[in-house]
Structures are given as structure tokens and as C-alpha cells.
Amino acid sequence: xxxxxxxxxxxxxxxxxxxxxxxxxxxxxxxxxxxxxxxxxxxxxxxxxxxxxxxxxxxxxxxxxxxxxxxxxxxxxxxxxxxxxxxxxxxxxxxxxxxxxxxxxxxxxxxxxxxxxxxxxxxxxxxxxxxxxxxxxxxxxxxxxxxxxxxxxxxxxxxxxxxxxxxxxxxxxxxxxxxxxxxxxxxxxxxxxxxxxxxxxxxxxxxxxxxxxxxxxxxxxxxxxxxxxxxxxxxxxxxxxxxxxxxxxxxxxxxxxxxxxxxxxxxxxxxxxxxxxxxxxxxxxxxxxxxxxxxxxxxxxxxxxxxxxxxxxxxxxxxxxxxxxxxxxxxxxxxxxxxxxxxxxxxxxxxxxxxxxxxxxxxxxxxxxxxxxxxx
Amino acid sequence: xxxxxxxxxxxxxxxxxxxxxxxxxxxxxxxxxxxxxxxxxxxxxxxxxxxxxxxxxxxxxxxxxxxxxxxxxxxxxxxx
Numbered sequence: 226x227x228x229x230x231x232x233x234x235x236x237x238x239x240x241x242x243x244x245x246x247x248x249x250x251x252x253x254x255x256x257x258x259x260x261x262x263x264x265x266x267x268x269x270x271x272x273x274x275x276x277x278x279x280x281x282x283x284x285x286x287x288x289x290x291x292x293x294x295x296x297x298x299x300x301x302x303x304x305x306x307x308x309x310x311x312x313x314x315x316x317x318x319x320x321x322x323x324x325x326x327x328x329x330x331x332x333x334x335x336x337x338x339x340x341x342x343x344x345x346x347x348x349x350x351x352x353x354x355x356x357x358x359x360x361x362x363x364x365x366x367x368x369x370x371x372x373x374x375x376x377x378x379x380x381x382x383x384x385x386x387x388x389x390x391x392x393x394x395x396x397x398x399x400x401x402x403x404x405x406x407x408x409x410x411x412x413x414x415x416x417x418x419x420x421x422x423x424x425x426x427x428x429x430x431x432x433x434x435x436x437x438x439x440x441x442x443x444x445x446x447x448x449x450x451x452x453x454x455x456x457x458x459x460x461x462x463x464x465x466x467x468x469x470x471x472x473x474x475x476x477x478x479x480x481x482x483x484x485x486x487x488x489x490x491x492x493x494x495x496x497x498x499x500x501x502x503x504x505x506x507x508x509x510x511x512x513x514x515x516x517x518x519x520x521x522x523x524x525x526x527x528x529x530x531x532x533x534x535x536x537x538x539x540x541x542x543x544x545x546x547x548x549x550x551x552x553x554x555x556x557x558x559x560x561x562x563x564x565x566x567x568x569x570x571x572x573x574x575x576x577x578x579x580x581x582x583x584x585x586x587x588x589x590x591x592x593x594x595x596x597x598x599x600x601x
Numbered sequence: 602x603x604x605x606x607x608x609x610x611x612x613x614x615x616x617x618x619x620x621x622x623x624x625x626x627x628x629x630x631x632x633x634x635x636x637x638x639x640x641x642x643x644x645x646x647x648x649x650x651x652x653x654x655x656x657x658x659x660x661x662x663x664x665x666x667x668x669x670x671x672x673x674x675x676x677x678x679x680x681x
Contacts, residue, residue: 327634330627337623341616348612351605360608364615433641434634441633449626584627591626595619 240282244501251499252276255394264401268374268492272394275496286497293497296490301382301389306491307375308459311590313484314375315439315463316476318554318586322579324434325427328534329546329577333584335530336550337592339370339523344596347515355507361385364596366512369396370519371589372403372553378495379456380593383601390498391509395516403556406517407524408564411548414528419535420568422543424577432468439464442587446594452601453594460590523551527581549578552585 233239255273259266278286279293286293300306323329347363350356358366365385368377369392377396381389399406412420439461446457466476498504531547545565549557558578565574603611 324634324638327631330631331624334620334623334627338620341619344616345609345612348605348608351608360611360615363612429643431641431643434637434643437637437641438634441637442630445626445629445633449629450622587630588623588627591623592619595622596615599615599618 235283237282242282242501244505245280245282248280248499248501248504249277251504252280252496255496258398258401265397267488268397268495269401271489271492272397272496272499275493276499277496278493279497279500287500293493296494297497300487300490301378301494302386304379304382304455306487306494307379307382308455309487310375310484310491311379311456312459312463313479313487314554314586315460315465316467316479317484318460318464318467318583319579320435320438320464320468320583321430322427322576323583324430324438326577326580329580330584330587331534332527332530332547332550332581333586333588334550335547336523336527336581336585337371337588338526339519339521339551340367340589340592340596342522343367343370343515343519346518347511350511350515353511356511358508358511359385361600362388364600365389365392366515367519368392368589368593368596369399369512369516370523370551371585371592372396372400372520372523372551372557373586373589374400376456376552376589376593378491380596383597387503388508388512390495390500390504391512392516393495394499395513398513399516399520400553400556403551403553404560404563406520407548407557407560410521410524411528411545411561411564414525415532415544417568419532419544420565421572422535422540423569423572424541424543424546424574427576432470435468436465439468446591450591450594450598452598453590456590456593457587460586520551524548527551527585531581543572543574543577546574546578546581549582550585550588552582552589554582554586555579557585558582 252273255269255276258264259269259273275293278284285291288294344363344367347358347366348360351358361384365381365388368380371377374393374396378389378393381392443458443461446454463479466472466479527547527550528544529547530550531542531544535542535544543565545561549561551557558575561578562573562575565572
């Protein structure tokens with residue numbers, strides 16, 4: 226009988242708390258979004274499953290010695306996982322469209338206004354009772370507006386590790402929602418005539434230009450913003466491996482096997498931060514709202530900058546491509562293409578939108594570097 | 602604990618500085634890309650190859666006799 230009692234005391238049924246059940250429901254919601262809705266399944270599936278694992282009573286996944294504890298400790302606390310992902314993203318990125326039309330870098334810069342304006346929003350939220358965001362917290366929340374998962378996780382792990390779960394979930398959820406969030410803003414800020422603007426075909430880019438580009442970005446970072454070198458350095462390494470053409474094996478590994486392995490553990494480790502005591506707080510709600518605001522402002526400022534450039538260039542630039550200035554590669558560029566086709570079914574903007582899109586990756590990494598340098 | 606309005610003015614400062622730095626950084630990059638593009642322009646061979654191949658495709662597309670022959674052949678095959 227005593228043995229049976231001891232067994233009962235160890236079962237999940239006897240030990241569940243309401244919060245754990247709720248967080249398992251959140252995990253199931255993420256699994257639902259990933260599997261049925263197809264929202265960022267590569268990340269939301271492991272995150273959702275990690276959330277379920279982390280809330281099992283008596284399983285000890287997240288206690289010292291548990292798998293999720295180590296995945297978090299080794300990969301995220303140190304910043305290693307997001308950096309390895311960034312290397313893979315670098316190896317996956319073709320900067321050709323950006324090099325052919327470098328002015329689109331300004332669009333990637335303008336869209337970062339979403340990040341910095343949300344910094345103010347997060348601090349202003351402190352007026353609402355129940356919120357106490359420090360400047361570091363606010364910066365980590367604001368980076369959601371960069372729409373770049375690895376950058377958000379990297380910055381959050383450095384500035385506000387206790388908010389990491391909510392920030393990562395918000396960042397990836399909004400990236401998945403790009404096709405829903407962006408088009409209304411894009412249509413609101415542009416006229417039909419502007420959306421119909423066709424852009425000139427991009428020029429050819431030589432191999433040498435593509436090889437020099439990552440080295441030049443790295444050089445600038447070294448000179449002006451060393452705080453951003455972990456992110457931009459790994460990104461440039463990945464891109465150089467791709468463009469140099471002499472290490473195809475390494476480039477392929479970074480693009481496929483390595484990024485996949487890291488994604489599994491990154492997702493699980495982020496999911497492990499979705500434990501009831503860390504996630505079920507009023508701050509989480511604030512983070513989700515601020516993230517959406519950051520994202521919308523980023524999109525709007527990108528479009529407005531593109532409108533300005535369109536006016537200055539005498540109508541050669543379609544303002545829609547500014548929306549791709551938030552990173553979210555390549556989803557944001559695809560959305561631009563779709564909205565452009567709706568206005569004019571002969572207008573293919575995909576390649577033109579890839580320029581600001583990859584510029585957005587650089588822009589948000591630079592913004593993260595600035596925040597890290599000032600507040601880190 | 603500093604007051605919220607003080608924090609807000611700090612945040613505003615970071616915003617102005619941050620946006621400024623992002624723009625300056627990427628503007629320098631634009632200049633850099635421009636210089637590199639001048640130094641290492643795409644080789645001349647590539648465009649000529651491209652025009653040759655596009656001519657070739659245009660030629661096949663614009664040959665109505667060939668298109669007609671293929672269409673009728675497909676129709677005959679399907680009719681069997």
C-alpha cells in the first residue's frame with residue numbers, strides 16, 4: 226500500500242498545477258499553429274513541444290541536469306545557438322539584389338524605426354500598474370520589431386533572459402503572421418498608382434563584388450560597432466563561405482544540417498522557458514502587444530521611406546518594397562510581391578524586395594549592436 | 602529608481618542615436634558597394650552570352666510553323 230501511495234505521489238495527475246496545465250495548452254496551441262496552420266513550423270513545433278516537456282511535473286527536464294536545462298544553458302545563455310543560426314542564414318542569403326541596388330539599404334535602415342520607437346513604448350507602459358520594464362527589458366522587447374528571430378533571441382539572452390520565452394514566441398509568431406499584418410498597412414500608406422509602379426530590371430553583379438561584400442560589412446562592423454560583431458561576424462562568415470565558392474561542403478552544411486540541428490535545440494530550449502511561473506505574467510501580455518506595435522511601425526516606416534525615395538527618384542521605386550525592410554526573410558519580400566501583383570498582375574517585385582529584405586537583416590543586427598553597446 | 606519620464610527621455614536619446622547610427626552605418630555601406638562596383642564591374646562576356654541565348658529562345662518562340670507542327674502532333678497523339 227505504501228508503495229502504491231509513493232507511486233501515486235509521483236504521477237503527473239497528482240502533481241499538476243493549474244499553471245502547468247495552461248502552459249501545456251499554450252504548447253498545444255503552438256503545435257496546432259505549426260502543424261495545421263503551417264505557421265513557422267520549423268520553430269513553433271519544437272518550441273511548442275518544449276513548452277509541453279518543460280511543464281511536466283516531476284520530469285525534471287528544466288532542472289539542473291535535465292536535457293532542456295543544458296540545451297538552454299549551453300546554447301542560449303551563451304548566445305551560441307542564435308549565432309550558429311545566423312551563420313546558416315548568411316550562407317542562405319544572396320546579396321545580389323542588394324548589391325545591384327544598394328540604395329535599398331536605406332529602406333532596411335528606416336524599418337528599424339519600429340525597434341527604437343517600441344523602446345519608448347515599452348518604457349511608457351511602465352505607467353500602467355503591474356509593468357516594471359527596465360531599459361534593458363525594453364530594448365529586448367523592442368528588437369521584436371526587427372522581425373529577426375535569432376537577433377531577438379541573442380539580444381534577449383544578453384539583456385533580459387527572464388523575458389526570453391515570451392520575446393521569442395512573440396518574434397516568431399509575428400514573423401509567421403507577416404502575410405496578415407503587413408498588407409493592410411502597405412495598402413493604407415500607398416495609392417494604387419504607386420503600387421502599380423514597375424521597377425527596372427536589376428543589373429548583373431560580379432562574383433568579386435559578392436565576395437568582397439561580406440568582408441566589407443565585417444570591416445565596417447569592426448571599425449564602428451564591435452558590439453555587433455558576434456551577429457554580423459557569423460553572418461558574414463556564412464555568406465563568404467557561400468559566395469567564395471571554394472568551400473561548398475561547409476556552405477552546404479551551414480545551410481542545411483547545422484542550421485537544422487541547431488534549430489531543433491534552439492526551439493526546445495526556447496520552449497523550456499515557457500514554464501508557468503515565467504510566462505503567465507502580465508508582462509507577457511505587454512510583450513505580445515508591444516511586439517505587434519513594433520512590427521507595424523517598422524513596416525510603416527519602411528513604406529514611408531520608400532515613398533520618399535520614390536518621389537525623389539521621379540517614380541522609379543515602388544513604395545511597397547519598403548515593407549520588406551523589416552527582415553523576416555523571405556516572407557516579407559513574398560508579401561510585397563503578392564500585394565504588387567494584386568495592383569498590377571504583370572508587376573513582379575520579388576527580386577526588388579529581396580534587396581530591402583536582406584538589408585533589414587543587416588539593419589536589425591546593427592540596431593541590436595547599438596542597443597547592446599549602449600545597454601549591455 | 603529613476604522616474605518614468607527620465608527613462609523616457611533616455612529612451613528618446615537612444616532612439617535618435619540608434620536610428621542615426623543605423624543610417625550612417627548603412628549609408629557608408631552604400632558608398633562602399635558603389636566603390637566596389639566601379640572597381641570590379643561584371644565581366645563583359647556575361648551579357649553577350651545572355652543576349653545570344655535570349656535571341657535563340659526568341660527565335661524558337663517566334664517560329665509559328667514549328668509551333669503549329671508540334672501542336673498538331675500532340676493532337677494526333679492524344680486522339681489515338
